[in-house]
Amino acid sequence: MQMERLFSVQRKLDERIEREHQLENKDLFSDKVLAFMTEVGELANETRCFKFWSRKPPSEKEIILEEYVDGIHFLLSLGLECGFEEIPPFPNEEREETPLQLHFLHVFQCASQFHESPNRETYHHLFAEYLKLGEGIGFTKDEVERAYYEKNEINHQRQTEGY
Secondary structure: OOOHHHHHHHHHHHEEEEEOOOOOOOOOHHHHHHHHHHHHHHHHHHHHOOOOOOOOOOHHHHHHHHHHHHHHHHHHHHHHHHOOOOOOOOOOOOOOOOOOOOOOOHHHHHHHHHHHHHOOOHHHHHHHHHHHHHHHHHOHHHHHHHHHHHHHHHHHHHHHHEE
8 A cells, every 4th residue: 555645645634624624723633533443343333243143244345345444544644643654564474364353352452552652653553453454354455545545535525515
Protein backbone atom coordinates (compact mmCIF):
# COMPACT_ATOMS: atom_id res chain seq x y z
CA MET A 1 0.00 0.00 0.00
CA GLN A 2 1.15 3.51 -0.76
CA MET A 3 0.99 4.85 2.78
CA GLU A 4 2.13 8.40 1.95
CA ARG A 5 -0.69 8.75 -0.56
CA LEU A 6 -3.23 7.24 1.84
CA PHE A 7 -2.25 9.73 4.54
CA SER A 8 -2.44 12.60 2.02
CA VAL A 9 -5.91 11.60 0.84
CA GLN A 10 -7.09 11.16 4.43
CA ARG A 11 -5.68 14.56 5.39
CA LYS A 12 -7.86 16.21 2.73
CA LEU A 13 -10.99 14.51 4.07
CA ASP A 14 -10.12 15.30 7.69
CA GLU A 15 -9.42 18.96 6.90
CA ARG A 16 -12.70 19.23 5.03
CA ILE A 17 -14.69 17.70 7.88
CA GLU A 18 -12.95 19.85 10.51
CA ARG A 19 -13.45 23.02 8.46
CA GLU A 20 -17.08 22.38 7.55
CA HIS A 21 -18.01 21.36 11.12
CA GLN A 22 -15.90 24.08 12.81
CA LEU A 23 -13.68 21.52 14.56
CA GLU A 24 -10.24 22.94 13.69
CA ASN A 25 -9.31 23.62 17.31
CA LYS A 26 -11.04 20.66 18.93
CA ASP A 27 -9.18 17.65 20.32
CA LEU A 28 -10.76 14.75 18.45
CA PHE A 29 -8.39 12.01 19.62
CA SER A 30 -10.77 10.15 21.95
CA ASP A 31 -13.66 10.57 19.50
CA LYS A 32 -11.55 9.04 16.74
CA VAL A 33 -10.43 6.12 18.90
CA LEU A 34 -14.04 5.40 19.83
CA ALA A 35 -15.11 5.76 16.18
CA PHE A 36 -12.38 3.31 15.17
CA MET A 37 -13.46 0.80 17.81
CA THR A 38 -17.09 1.17 16.71
CA GLU A 39 -16.07 0.44 13.11
CA VAL A 40 -14.17 -2.64 14.27
CA GLY A 41 -17.31 -3.83 16.04
CA GLU A 42 -19.36 -3.26 12.89
CA LEU A 43 -16.77 -5.23 10.94
CA ALA A 44 -16.96 -8.12 13.40
CA ASN A 45 -20.72 -8.07 13.08
CA GLU A 46 -20.51 -8.39 9.28
CA THR A 47 -18.03 -11.30 9.48
CA ARG A 48 -20.25 -13.01 12.08
CA CYS A 49 -17.12 -14.86 13.24
CA PHE A 50 -18.19 -14.76 16.89
CA LYS A 51 -21.85 -15.65 16.38
CA PHE A 52 -21.63 -19.27 17.46
CA TRP A 53 -25.39 -19.35 17.99
CA SER A 54 -26.27 -18.45 14.41
CA ARG A 55 -26.29 -20.34 11.13
CA LYS A 56 -26.52 -17.17 9.06
CA PRO A 57 -23.41 -16.77 6.85
CA PRO A 58 -21.13 -13.72 6.82
CA SER A 59 -22.03 -10.74 4.68
CA GLU A 60 -20.71 -10.55 1.13
CA LYS A 61 -16.98 -9.88 0.80
CA GLU A 62 -17.49 -6.34 -0.59
CA ILE A 63 -19.64 -5.35 2.40
CA ILE A 64 -17.03 -6.70 4.80
CA LEU A 65 -14.28 -4.93 2.86
CA GLU A 66 -16.15 -1.62 3.02
CA GLU A 67 -16.46 -1.98 6.81
CA TYR A 68 -12.76 -2.84 7.02
CA VAL A 69 -11.69 0.30 5.13
CA ASP A 70 -13.87 2.42 7.42
CA GLY A 71 -11.39 1.34 10.10
CA ILE A 72 -8.46 2.28 7.85
CA HIS A 73 -9.94 5.77 7.51
CA PHE A 74 -9.93 6.24 11.27
CA LEU A 75 -6.47 4.70 11.72
CA LEU A 76 -5.03 7.12 9.19
CA SER A 77 -6.93 9.98 10.81
CA LEU A 78 -5.51 9.02 14.21
CA GLY A 79 -2.02 8.97 12.76
CA LEU A 80 -2.54 12.46 11.37
CA GLU A 81 -4.00 13.65 14.68
CA CYS A 82 -0.91 12.45 16.54
CA GLY A 83 1.72 13.32 13.93
CA PHE A 84 2.49 9.68 13.11
CA GLU A 85 2.35 9.79 9.34
CA GLU A 86 4.65 6.89 8.59
CA ILE A 87 4.12 3.21 9.01
CA PRO A 88 7.14 0.94 9.06
CA PRO A 89 7.07 -1.95 6.61
CA PHE A 90 5.38 -4.96 8.07
CA PRO A 91 7.28 -8.21 7.74
CA ASN A 92 5.53 -11.01 5.91
CA GLU A 93 6.14 -13.50 8.64
CA GLU A 94 4.91 -17.04 8.70
CA ARG A 95 2.55 -17.44 11.62
CA GLU A 96 0.10 -19.93 12.89
CA GLU A 97 -3.48 -19.67 11.79
CA THR A 98 -5.16 -17.32 14.27
CA PRO A 99 -8.92 -17.49 14.74
CA LEU A 100 -10.63 -14.35 13.51
CA GLN A 101 -12.17 -13.72 16.92
CA LEU A 102 -8.69 -13.42 18.43
CA HIS A 103 -7.62 -10.97 15.72
CA PHE A 104 -10.58 -8.77 16.66
CA LEU A 105 -9.77 -8.99 20.36
CA HIS A 106 -6.12 -8.09 19.67
CA VAL A 107 -7.21 -5.03 17.71
CA PHE A 108 -9.52 -3.89 20.52
CA GLN A 109 -6.73 -4.42 23.06
CA CYS A 110 -4.26 -2.45 20.94
CA ALA A 111 -6.78 0.37 20.44
CA SER A 112 -7.23 0.61 24.21
CA GLN A 113 -3.47 0.63 24.73
CA PHE A 114 -3.06 3.34 22.10
CA HIS A 115 -5.76 5.44 23.75
CA GLU A 116 -4.04 5.12 27.12
CA SER A 117 -0.56 5.71 25.73
CA PRO A 118 -0.72 7.48 22.36
CA ASN A 119 2.83 7.09 21.12
CA ARG A 120 4.42 5.96 17.88
CA GLU A 121 5.02 2.43 19.14
CA THR A 122 1.43 1.77 20.26
CA TYR A 123 0.13 3.35 17.03
CA HIS A 124 2.34 1.13 14.87
CA HIS A 125 1.30 -1.91 16.86
CA LEU A 126 -2.39 -1.04 16.42
CA PHE A 127 -1.97 -0.51 12.69
CA ALA A 128 -0.04 -3.77 12.33
CA GLU A 129 -2.71 -5.72 14.20
CA TYR A 130 -5.43 -4.19 12.05
CA LEU A 131 -3.57 -5.18 8.89
CA LYS A 132 -3.20 -8.71 10.28
CA LEU A 133 -6.95 -8.74 10.85
CA GLY A 134 -7.48 -7.80 7.21
CA GLU A 135 -5.15 -10.60 6.11
CA GLY A 136 -7.01 -12.98 8.41
CA ILE A 137 -10.27 -12.04 6.73
CA GLY A 138 -8.60 -12.70 3.39
CA PHE A 139 -8.06 -9.21 1.98
CA THR A 140 -5.04 -8.33 -0.14
CA LYS A 141 -3.32 -4.98 0.25
CA ASP A 142 -4.40 -4.06 -3.29
CA GLU A 143 -8.06 -4.79 -2.47
CA VAL A 144 -7.83 -2.70 0.69
CA GLU A 145 -6.20 0.22 -1.10
CA ARG A 146 -8.77 0.18 -3.94
CA ALA A 147 -11.67 -0.01 -1.49
CA TYR A 148 -10.18 2.78 0.64
CA TYR A 149 -10.13 5.20 -2.30
CA GLU A 150 -13.66 4.22 -3.32
CA LYS A 151 -14.97 4.77 0.22
CA ASN A 152 -13.06 8.04 0.52
CA GLU A 153 -14.97 9.35 -2.52
CA ILE A 154 -18.23 8.25 -0.89
CA ASN A 155 -17.22 10.02 2.33
CA HIS A 156 -16.59 13.26 0.40
CA GLN A 157 -19.95 12.88 -1.34
CA ARG A 158 -21.64 12.40 2.05
CA GLN A 159 -20.09 15.64 3.28
CA THR A 160 -21.39 17.41 0.18
CA GLU A 161 -24.87 16.04 0.88
CA GLY A 162 -24.81 17.12 4.53
CA TYR A 163 -24.31 13.66 6.06
